[in-house]
Amino acid sequence: MAAEQALTAGDVVLGVEEEFHLVDLESRCAVPRVPEMLDELAALDADAFAAELKPSIIETNSDPTPSLTDLRADLVRLRRMLSSLAQERGLGVVGAGSVPLVDASAGGITESPRYQRMRDEYQMLAFEQQICGTQVHVDVPDRDAAVAVMQHSAPWLPVLLAMSASSPFWKSEDTGYASSRTLAWHRWPTAGPPAPLRDAADYDALIEDLVRSGTMSDPGMVYFDMRPSAHQQTVELRICDASPTVDGVVLIAGLARALTVHGVRAHTLGRPQPQYRPELLRAASWRAARSGLEGDLVDVTGRELVPPSRAVRLLLDHLREDLEDAGDWDVVSELALEALARGSSAARQRQRANRGGGMEGVVDMLVAETLGEQEPELEMPVPQAVAPVMLGDYRPPSYDEAVDADGHVRPTYAWLVSNLERLGPAGLLAHEKSRDAEQRARSMFFPQPDEPERLFPLDLVPRLITGHDWEALSAGLVQRARTLEALLQDLHGERACLRDGILPRSALRWLPEPGDASSMLPPGSTRALISGLDVVCDGEGRWKVLEDNLRIPSGIAYAMADRRVVRSVLPELQAPEGVVDSDEGPALLRAALLSCAPAAAGDSPGLVVLTEGPDDSAYFEHAMLAEEMGVPVLEPSGLRITDDGTITVAVSGQRVDVAYRRIDEEKLYAALDADGRGLRDPLQAAVRENRFALLNPPGNGLVDDKAVYPYVRPLTEYYFGEKALLDDVHTYACGEPDQLAHVLEHLHELVLKPVDGYGGAGIVIGRDASATELEEAAADLRANPASYVAQETVEISTHPTFTGVDLAPRVVDLRAFVVLGDDPTVLPTPLTRVAPPNSLVVNSSRGGGSKDTWILR
Known part of the structure; x- marks a missing residue:
């Protein structure tokens, strides 16, 4: 297509390759049964399905289209077709970067000369390639434009990875990463952020050097996060995990097209390519793999850590003109904000594992989401007796927000206590060390005269x-x-x-x-x-x-x-x-x-x-x-x-x-x-x-000043004719003689506060004060009654x-x-x-x- 056509975003054609795990519905393990399904799938749609390196993974290819609506329909069609045949064999289909359970038999390699050669050359990298991604192809005018798109898109790609993160588990263990697939993927010698390249000739020279060096066996093994396609006139986004939901794929596809159109426009208008340190781009990808949408991300352009909500909004602002030109703004911005509100798939998988069902429950949820079904809601756990380790000696003196008077965890807190129990004291102590390092990195200090770099105290619960x-x-x-x-x-x-x-x-x-x-x-x-x-x-x-x-x-x-x-x-x-x-x-x-x-x-x-x-x-x-x-x-x-x-x-x-x-x-x-x-x-x-x-x-x-405090509730009714919606603590104005007398008589039961105090200074808690402290407080109170108020001691x-x-x-x-x-x-x-x-x-x-x-x- 001509460069002029490329500037009309709504006409730009895109397509998606999705990779899926096949799992046994009884064991919930990934199993190497793709080969037995390929012939039947080919009879249904000869161009839509392909084998992958691992015989437990299958790829689908959508029809090229300029419409996100049509793309969604085709993705649903292919998922249903694949799931239907899988179910006939007692199998389920999982769209996720990784699957928590893997059958020992899934360790093999698909029978093909290319894959066998990769097995012999790369060994462990091939054996452990039990991961799935989503690739988006977007039309470009030529390969020079594709290289320009790579350069202009590079700082934004980690945000897409964070939104797609769906691989927290590997072989039944929580990896601590939202996208463990990224860790496995980046072990390949040609994977990661795009290299700083000028044009297609520069790109081709790099590929030729890599093939000649023996680092990769063919040009198809360029696994950059974004690359020109080896066989089509497209640029290919490769950084993202596979998505359990079609909405997740549509979101990534819409953003990928907008990034491509943005880059092509910049190339056509002769704008210089941005310059970024490859190390910072790689660090941003690592951070996105670690965080998903639940932790800070690297704003590469601003060279700082930002919360995921800000990172996503920066991306949307950057692409708004291109998304609006394509007619995609409403859909993509809504899906992006929904993703922020819902959290990453990695976080949802962890929730499912911790709330019940373990790894098997995670697989069941992913199978349902991939098929477009809603997994039945889990019932909230019936309050159980307090946990034996973290809450073994927990004895709240009064009303506790997490544990009731009978020692049972309140329903709102059941999932949280379960997670904390799983972490245990050793786990929380380790996280506290990470907390301290994070706070120091952010200069999150609350200095005191004797401790100028005192960290702001933060409990992780x-x-x-x-x-x-x-x-x-x-x-x-x-x-x-x-x-x-x-x-x-x-x-x-x-x-x-x-x-x-x-x-x-x-x-x-x-x-x-x-x-x-x-x-x-x-x-x-x-x-x-x-x-x-x-x-x-x-x-x-x-x-x-x-x-x-x-x-x-x-x-x-x-x-x-x-x-x-x-x-x-x-x-x-x-x-x-x-x-x-x-x-x-x-x-x-x-x-x-x-x-x-x-x-x-x-x-x-x-x-x-x-x-x-x-x-x-x-x-x-x-x-x-x-x-x-x-x-x-x-x-x-x-x-x-x-x-x-x-x-x-x-x-x-x-x-x-x-x-x-x-x-x-x-x-x-x-x-x-x-x-x-x-x-x-x-x-x-x-x-x-x-x-x-x-x-x-x-x-x-x-x-x-605290002397005004007792009158705020009546003032609400005085000014607005409304009853105060919030209670306050019963307070005595010590400047009033009758109230002063009551306070002096009951000082040991009350909390005495200076009317102009702040930061907790000058407070005397009667029930905790010594006789000497009470005598000194009473003497000062008699001398300066208007300077104090007293409050009933509230069971907080x-x-x-x-x-x-x-x-x-x-x-x-x-x-x-x-x-x-x-x-x-x-x-x-x-x-x-x-x-x-x-x-x-x-x-x-x-x-x-x-x-x-x-x-x-």
């Missing part, structure tokens, strides 16, 4: 929240954040809540005055754009709000990083229901921040993250959020105030319209810009004149946490992040914090840790 619970909790959190925003607006305006006696003046340490920074916001500005609300489950499993944080709440990036680390080091842990993607948080946060830009900023407001710098214990979060949002992270000295008062990035000169403030307001205002100018006056003037938005603005601490829920030996119950809370704006929402990045042994204090600065929080679909 995830916390599970059902979708139903999360929906109800989110509604209550949004309602509470709206109440706090209404209170801030009221206190900076009419102060109706004070006038009407809903909030006593004694609950406020100060009130805004006209000259205060918090009074300078233009009308209509959102004050509590981002809030971090701390909630706990009580002794009956009910959610209660513990604290409100409206100043500069931290934890979003740590929650995201926890997910990435756990996903990377424990890919075998996959929830049967699926887990909500936490990587959407930065995009939602960015949109909310930009929605607050001054009107004069136009369509492209400049956004930065303001930080104190590496000395801040949460600097990791500041840097990560800035990177995820694609904006600069700056210390105050990274700003420059121009002569006309415009705020800019000192290095680039880019105008700054919105700043996400992650630095104490006084430190920010006391700082100097890049030219040594004080920042207080120009920043405050820019905010007052609506030329600049500082978020969260100064002054939000007015309503997140516990959660299994790995101790290095077994699982033990530890108190947990949840910090959820609410973003107000046009569409108030709770970010899908809640941070579970874990208290140390025998403690109720979860703060990281006080020895607490964290968990990955899985919101189940």
